[in-house]
Amino acid sequence: QPVLAVVGRPNVGKSTLVNRILRRRAAVVQDTPGVTRDRVAYDAEWAGRRFALVDTGGWEPNSSGLRAAVSAQAEMAMSTADAVLLVVDATVGATETDEAAARVLRRSKRPVLLAANKVDDERLVADTAALWSLGLGEPYPVSALHGRNSGDLLDAVVRTLPDSPGEAGTVAGPRRVALIGKPNVGKSSLLNKIAGEDRSVVHESAGTTVDPVDSLVELDGQTWRFVDTAGIRRRVQLASGTEYYASLRTKAAIESSEVVIVLVDASEPLSEQDLRVLTMVVESGRACVLVLNKWDLVDHERRYELERELDRGLVRIRWAERVNVSARTGRAVRKLAPAMRTALESWDKRIPTGQLNSWLSEVIAATPPPVRGGKQPKVLFATQARVRPPTVVLFSTGFLEAGYRRFLERRLRERFGFPGSPVRINVRVRQ
Numbered sequence: 001q002p003v004l005a006v007v008g009r010p011n012v013g014k015s016t017l018v019n020r021i022l023r024r025r026a027a028v029v030q031d032t033p034g035v036t037r038d039r040v041a042y043d044a045e046w047a048g049r050r051f052a053l054v055d056t057g058g059w060e061p062n063s064s065g066l067r068a069a070v071s072a073q074a075e076m077a078m079s080t081a082d083a084v085l086l087v088v089d090a091t092v093g094a095t096e097t098d099e100a101a102a103r104v105l106r107r108s109k110r111p112v113l114l115a116a117n118k119v120d121d122e123r124l125v126a127d128t129a130a131l132w133s134l135g136l137g138e139p140y141p142v143s144a145l146h147g148r149n150s151g152d153l154l155d156a157v158v159r160t161l162p163d164s165p166g167e168a169g170t171v172a173g174p175r176r177v178a179l180i181g182k183p184n185v186g187k188s189s190l191l192n193k194i195a196g197e198d199r200s201v202v203h204e205s206a207g208t209t210v211d212p213v214d215s216l217v218e219l220d221g222q223t224w225r226f227v228d229t230a231g232i233r234r235r236v237q238l239a240s241g242t243e244y245y246a247s248l249r250t251k252a253a254i255e256s257s258e259v260v261i262v263l264v265d266a267s268e269p270l271s272e273q274d275l276r277v278l279t280m281v282v283e284s285g286r287a288c289v290l291v292l293n294k295w296d297l298v299d300h301e302r303r304y305e306l307e308r309e310l311d312r313g314l315v316r317i318r319w320a321e322r323v324n325v326s327a328r329t330g331r332a333v334r335k336l337a338p339a340m341r342t343a344l345e346s347w348d349k350r351i352p353t354g355q356l357n358s359w360l361s362e363v364i365a366a367t368p369p370p371v372r373g374g375k376q377p378k379v380l381f382a383t384q385a386r387v388r389p390p391t392v393v394l395f396s397t398g399f400l401e402a403g404y405r406r407f408l409e410r411r412l413r414e415r416f417g418f419p420g421s422p423v424r425i426n427v428r429v430r431q
């Protein structure tokens with residue numbers, strides 16, 4: 001979701017305006033009571049558009065003088081947010097500090113809106129015309145205290161915000177599953193098993209909406225679309241393909257799925273080919289269930305070896321849901337659908353901005369990011385920009401090294417879960 005930062009010198013009513021926006025149901029705040037001091041970002045919604053609203057008040061350094069502080073705040077807002085709202089006090093007019101902030105903001109390529117606050121009375125509207133001098137376009141007269149005209153301001157805000165990037169897998173209908181794995185791991189056996197030897201493969205090519213190469217399968221009270229099962233069912237065709245062709249086909253199946261079932265033959269050592277398939281899944285950002293098949297052939301000794309192989313091989317996909325099955329005997333096959341559901345729930349999950357930021361301030365207070373080039377990066381706030389997969393954007397004053405990002409991901413998973421889904425952490429650094 002896009003980010004709107006609210007900037008302004010102290011006492012212009014910045015926080016009142018933020019609260020006003022959040023309180024008048026323009027916004028939904030999902031706050032956890034308790035830690036509030038470091039919380040600077042909130043979930044807001046207006047006219048069906050969701051955005052993160054960031055109160056830059058918390059960033060004010062206190063030593064460098066007011067003008068420098070407000071300019072620095074504007075600078076920071078500019079480099080982290082998609083749009084900036086500068087709040088000035090209409091009863092005071094544009095001060096030097098406001099002008100300094102406006103200068104910074106005018107340099108930005110980001111859209112900037114100007115709110116003239118404390119216009120509690122219609123008669124004061126005329127005075128706000130003087131604020132055109134800030135060079136930020138039309139001033140929006142508002143009264144944060146009374147709520148006057150804040151709707152017009154929000155209309156302007158949502159018109160200004162960029163569209164959020166498209167999210168994968170938002171197509172309606174049954175959830176899409178890719179069943180993949182190297183030849184002979186038991187894909188077709190498993191598909192037949194869960195489809196009850198074809199009986200519950202519902203209308204394989206019914207109507208025009210179902211791609212004939214897909215199978216609709218009823219599983220655990222839910223219909224699933226297994227994509228590109230033609231290759232699995234008509235095995236002769238697949239066998240004639242080269243490995244290159246097969247890998248393209250696997251890739252395409254992953255791309256058109258939401259959750260991937262990766263089949264591995266548990267009775268054999270984990271192979272290069274298995275690892276290549278798993279890497280494809282990690283890179284795709286899809287939810288994942290790792291299915292260890294042929295469990296009927298796994299004895300005590302093999303089981304021990306397998307754990308060691310998985311420990312080594314699955315570093316990047318430890319988060320996957322795991323099920324040990326036997327397509328031959330039917331062992332644990334009924335656990336497949338619950339695992340897919342769990343994975344998809346994680347994949348769809350959105351953490352409210354308030355909760356995310358109280359988590360973040362706790363973690364950072366306990367373990368601050370490592371110093372780089374003599375500087376301690378300051379992480380300002382976080383927002384979950386996307387789902388499918390969950391993608392958290394951290395706004396920081398400096399680069400965060402990969403090790404620290406992985407540490408944050410571990411902590412994020414400890415707090416919020418996400419079993420079966422990858423989680424992405426992106427860092428936006430101010431220039």
Ligand code: GDP
Nearest residue numbers: 183184185186187188189293294295326327328
């Ligand atoms: P695909 O190439 O991935 O579709 O694999 P198939 O489903 O054709 O299975 C390959 C071979 O493994 C066949 O001989 C199956 O009978 C056998 N197989 C599949 N699943 C199991 C299982 O759970 N246990 C055992 N013992 N054999 C299996």
